[in-house]
Amino acid sequence: MTLDVAWAVDWVRLSAQTVTEHRQELIELDRQIGDGDHGENLFRGFSAVVAKLDALPAEPADIGEVLRLVATTLMSTVGGAAGPLYGTAYLRAAKATGVAQLDSHGVVALLEAALEGIVARGKATTGEKTMVDAWTPATEAAVTAADGGASPAEVLAAAADAAHEGAEATIPLVATKGRASYLGERSAGHLDPGARSTELILRAAAQAAA
């Protein structure tokens, strides 16, 4: 079983849906340790992506084209740090998926490229209470699943599960990157909104493949 452009389009639409559903939750999480705009920013960004997708004259040719559209639109419309971070992630992922069909290892390559993009852009590492704390275990779980012979859908499900674990594990952490780092010790005890949105987006990817 492989994933094609229809999966990518579904992933985008389901991402927009989940971000819309969790908009208020992300706003609340970000209000506790940031500037409170993460939910609104992602809602605006993914809404714009869907609008652009709907306006395309023809179906996108391949997965890379969809991911590139997501990247440039998020960069232009999100506004907060999530714009360039997710934008770079999708851009790197687009470059890593120059094929029409993704098998399990192709999915891993996509996730690895996205993580590398986020790390390169945000210069964060694990344990700093950022989205890297969700992306890193997600990518590791994807590698393990793919090596064990899992299907692309199973690989993405494993990644989403690990992202959930990683996001929850940010709660006790003290932020040392991003706006939350200004709070120092007071940032402990709160779930990182970027880690939470990562989990939501990876869950959407898994649902689109299911």
Next chain:
Amino acid sequence: MNDSTREHAPVALVLVSHSRALAQGAVELAGQMAPGVLLIAAGGMADGGLGTSYDTVEEAVVEATGDGRSAVVLTDLGSAVLTAESVLDLLDEDVAARVRIADAPFVEGAVAAAVTAHGGADLATVLASAVHAGSTFGEAAGAPAVAVAAQDDGVLRTTAVLRNPLGLHARPAAVVARMLAAYDAKVRVNGANAASVLELMKLGATKGVELRIETEGPQAAQARDALVAAVEGGFGEI
């Protein structure tokens, strides 16, 4: 953006802020001290809300680097840096090569970089001036020199008394820094580097204060005379 027919300085500045008003205010503040430098505000989202817009920053960088200019980008908070870096990543390589993002305080860096750019400095020098602005308010720039060298060390020394009512505030500090850029000389005022507007302002020198002026270099005497004349003339404010 600018109807002036004058040619711009070779290095322009792009001021990226989450707030449109903050970026515009910084442009206004820096522009007052550096006419002729292209300063572009790239603040806020397209709808005027708080945030940094990729498109706004990209447009600003493209305009700043027009006519072969280089550009230094100053940013306020973290995501402004990320947005600016993303823009540079996707820009034509030959344009991106002429752009630097300064790891510098937004307002102080903008003012220092603008004044340096006004003197016709190159990209690396303007960048260094922005970055250095971060430490200007850290230590006492006006502290006495650690060791007063022997008097035949090639340094010309004199004093002049500030006469204008407000002393060495922002405008005269910029006048001094700009004026001295024309001379091949190193100038220190009460130990502060006279090429740095921020160091001069930080002296907090008020009316009646005696300034110790030290100059060295091929045009040390000319620089000294010009500075003494400006100080004693009250910078045209009296």
